[in-house]
Amino acid sequence: EPEVTQTPSHQVTQMGQEVILRCVPISNHLYFYWYRQILGQKVEFLVSFYNNEISEKSEIFDDQFSVERPDGSNFTLKIRSTKLEDSAMYFCASTRSGNGYTFGSGTRLTVV
């Protein structure tokens, strides 16, 4: 069963630091997403990415955030100047046809 791979599984960072979360989507998938889930809360959309550009982003996805697909396989989320409220589980997801996502196992980001 193909998987979406995320690294690291857990990242602890100091407030104000930059972090990069990495994802390797399923190879024949075309649409890529980042979601986050604050502990005990709902899964929230951050950004969608298709054809090497952002197709949609939420209000959460402000100038602090950026996404890149630097090569044919990796998909990254960069968070600049992290804040305490950025602490959450960040999920990468991908889909080929829109019939639902395959989620990665997530990166737990803890900002201290």
Added chain:
Amino acid sequence: QKEVEQNSGPLSVPEGAIASLNCTYSDRGSQSFFWYRQYSGKSPELIMFIYSNGDKEDGRFTAQLNKASQYVSLLIRDSQPSDSATYLCAVNPYNTNAGKSTFGDGTTLTVKP
């Protein structure tokens, strides 16, 4: 009003019973509907998707969609302890591939042996 609202849990059913999970959505133009299962500390896992009014069955799972009532449900027959998880309803506003999903808060199901 929440965009996607799920019946408040937790829901507890005995093993072998039918579990019924409900979800309503506010955007009448929504086109695609999904149910995900999320075990504690894990990522969501797709169970079913449904686009057309009516029922869609996959093994022990049946999704039901009523667009006029803006309502989607998930029935789990012959519930097993391994079905104990949080079930997330997700709705896409478009019938396109790149659409974002809006998730509900989830309903936590416990199946008691």
